[in-house]
Amino acid sequence: MTENNLKVTINGREVLCSRNETILDAARKADVNIPTLCYDDRLEPYGGCRLCIVEIKDVPRPVPACTTRVKDGWEVLTETVEVRRMRKNILSLLLSNHPNDCMRCEATGNCALQTYSYEYGVDGDRFAGESWNLPIKDDNPFIVYDPNKCILCGRCVRICNDVVMAGTIEMTGRGFDSKPDTSFGKPRTLDNCEFCGQCVSTCPTGALIDKKGCGKGRAYEMKKVKTTCSYCGTGCSYYLNVKEGEVIKVTSDYEGPVNKGNLCIKGRYGYDFIHSPERITTPIIRKGDKQVEATWDEALDLIAKRFGEILEKSGPSALGGFSSARCSNEENYLLSKLVRTVFKSNNVDCCARV
Amino acid sequence: MVKVNRMALKKKAASQAGKKVKPKTSARTKTVARGKGPAAKNLTIKVCVGTGGLAAGSQDVIDEFGKQLKAHGIKAEIAKKCVNKTGCRGFCAKDVIVEINQNGSTEVYQLVTADKVSRIVEEHIIGGDPVDQWLVGPDYHAFHDKQTKILLKQCGQIDPENIQAYLDIDGYKGLKKTLSQTPFEVIEEVKASGLRGRGGAGFPAGLKWEFCSMSDSPEKYIICNADEGDPGAFMDRAIIEGNPHSVLEGMIIGGYSIGAKEGYIYIRAEYPLAIQRLEIAITQARKRGFLGKNILKSGFDFDLIIKQGAGAFVCGEASALMRSIEGKRGMPRAKLWRSAVKGLWDKPTVLNNVETFANIPLIIEKGADWYKGFGTENSTGTKVFALTGKMKNTGLIEVPMGMTLREMIYDIGGGMTGKKNLKAIQTGGPSGGCIPAEHLDIPVDFDSLASVGSMMGSGSMVVVDEDTCMVDLAKFFISFTQHESCGKCVPCRIGTKRMLEILTRITEGNGKEDDIDLLLELGNDIKHASLCGLGQSAPNPILSTIRFFRDEYEAHIKYGRCPANACKSLRQYLVNAETCKMCGKCSRVCPSGAIIWEPRHKAELDKVNCVKCGACYDACPFNAIL
Ligand SMILES: Cc1cc2nc3c(=O)[nH]c(=O)nc-3n(C[C@H](O)[C@H](O)[C@H](O)COP(=O)(O)O)c2cc1C
């Protein structure tokens, strides 16, 4: 059923597709970039922003690439004059209800609306009219929501409901007044929100912002360091955003093989320990009633020596290993190997066994 | 807008009826000699209790008949039995309509109120002499005679709350025939009939069923769309209130054909009477074995669930409706898969309109060829329309497809009220377009309406005369759609808002030189780039009025003038010194003291203080205010 037997051309480039694939999928195969605002790989296609409209030869009206499945023989054109004109008008309409505030917006340099408006040379005044002036919701320690910057792409709502399954936010209101919000507009608290920040990670504009990184630097100033989360054994990867040696925030690694950019509250927001003055950074050896900093070599030598003594004196059953769910599988395996082959004991367990 | 006109119309008709002394005798269906004294036997009184009738006071009329008959010694139980409740008869401008059948003679009264009942009972039922001045006039007959009623035929004739009444007129015969055939045969018959969906788009019903029947999913659904969101539309309500079993029967036949075991009727909560009648009908149909397990011992199981919608216009859109049934926000979903593959709960689903379903039992029972005898080649059958606006006879009509607008408005609708000429007809509600008077002779079918930039829509028709400003009319419709937009996609959510703002500034005299071009460009983009039918059709009223009445737009923008003199901010009142008779009435009614007048002096109007309410204009007995 998912055989690649449909022949489609995208701007003249031929690609083979299956009947389940959309024009957007086909364009990616052909290395053709189609602009999108409401699309996120982690979510079902939505078709809300209409920016991905393309023309198909002999089809009377333009179609959205993200929600149209390919048909055999289609000749798709993604950059015709008419399509670009319509995209420009769509962006103008968005800007007509958007604060002209890029210079002090957290998302500058990392905002899809800004990127496309620049690319399409959009005139923000063309459809000037009533625009929102709603209060900014800064009601919790992690997430700031400025509805005025929201373009209603629905990504936050979908990720919260379909991926996190938290159901914290939903589209509210109708027509021009619709916007994503919590039920009854209540603050996000631990009662209704996981604070996973997934909504922030998918927001293409500055409407949802990580509060902890506010005012600390622009996207282009930060060095992105890929790492693996140390909180649990799942092994999610993400980027530490580092400026002048300081970790300012965590952003998603959409290519992460384990988590595809998804994170939980700990991975996304639990990084304060990195720069904590109370953090233990070297091994410490207890000498009498004093705790003395040591090198790794000193510490490991001491451990090996003491284990050896116990083993000699009391035998293997006096030793065992208890590992942690926060370790990866590999780490847990290594511990059991140590206990069974070196200690010759079967006393191995892990807190995740319950 | 429409409402006000209809109210005015009702009042006017009421005063006419009161004055009339002797109607033309041809207006009556006289079959039996009168004056034979009291006759309580063979007496049936039919009172319209459709929503229109109830609003006009039919319950009071029923109660009063009961009381009067009792008071005059006509036995109470007879009285109770005699007063039948019937569904909408369509002639809403003259509600409450009461039909009295006595000894084989039928008389129809219009505009009956409770206080008229005693005279009707005394003179007609007891005295045998109908009260001529209250009988329906020739317009009632013109209204009915030109119509071809196959769906509305029983509405107003049978008791919608009694399944036996439906069975007596061959009800559920189509279902019995269906169960003796294969689903394939039934679908072929529906396809052959050429029936196209009555919900607006006109998609062939048989084809839709065929697509769905091809899926081998064990779970499928059939849904009846009774959301009826168009302002001014009430044909679906009338069919359900007048003959609910015809819709149920159509759905059961549909369920059998596509292989669904469960069906939903999605109906707006604002239709309490229709919902109540559906509930009664479903209960009765279950008792008689037309619904439930093993229907008529055929082995086919099918049941129906009523789902009430909260009355959002967009929930009439197929995919939004299904999301709403699923308990989600009523928001259209992009058509990655058609509903026949993934519809309700992602299972194959058929959705049809109320009227579409009501046609089905007739097609099955009488055959596709019989059905094709009505209408045109590509639009077969009849269509129910809701006529509203400045016509003499407003209400529901059913005509064969292909009748011209002229016949509908002048022959059935009785022509225009007042002296003003017809200017345009808005068909298809907020999704349709304005058709100017010069196109009155186009036949009303799916394709002809589309060719002039309008659409059939659900079948509402608003007739406007020269007093209506076309820019203002377009503004009315776009303000409806922009308010009802679900907000999902950009062109519809922000685009319609901007169109409304542009139209508003034009009607206030602040239009800009290139506003028409801007409207055309924006309209085109909203039509082409919106996700669902709401956005895709929202610009139609604007685009069609620009197409046919561009000069009115230009008059507003270039000269600050409203040719229909309807846009309040552009109105300018002044006193014509030549015709002013110095009576001073205008100065007494002006709420803002803008009229300067002293006894024996001509009135003068102070433009600065004038709030353009028009009170002076209405008050002046000499038409001296311009
Ligand atoms: C905004 C919008 C509102 C609609 N409202 C209704 C409605 O109230 N009733 C209806 O039958 N169809 C309505 N439709 C059409 C339905 O989407 C659908 O096409 C129809 O119910 C299918 O039935 P049919 O094939 O029998 O016409 C609406 C469509 C749109 C886009």
Ligand code: SF4
């Ligand atoms: S932080 Fe997580 S749970 Fe809270 S609203 Fe955002 S996505 Fe939903």
Ligand code: SF4
């Ligand atoms: S807050 Fe962001 S993600 Fe959510 S709808 Fe608005 S722009 Fe999209």
Ligand code: SF4
């Ligand atoms: S066209 Fe309008 S109603 Fe339809 S999906 Fe878009 S915003 Fe919603």
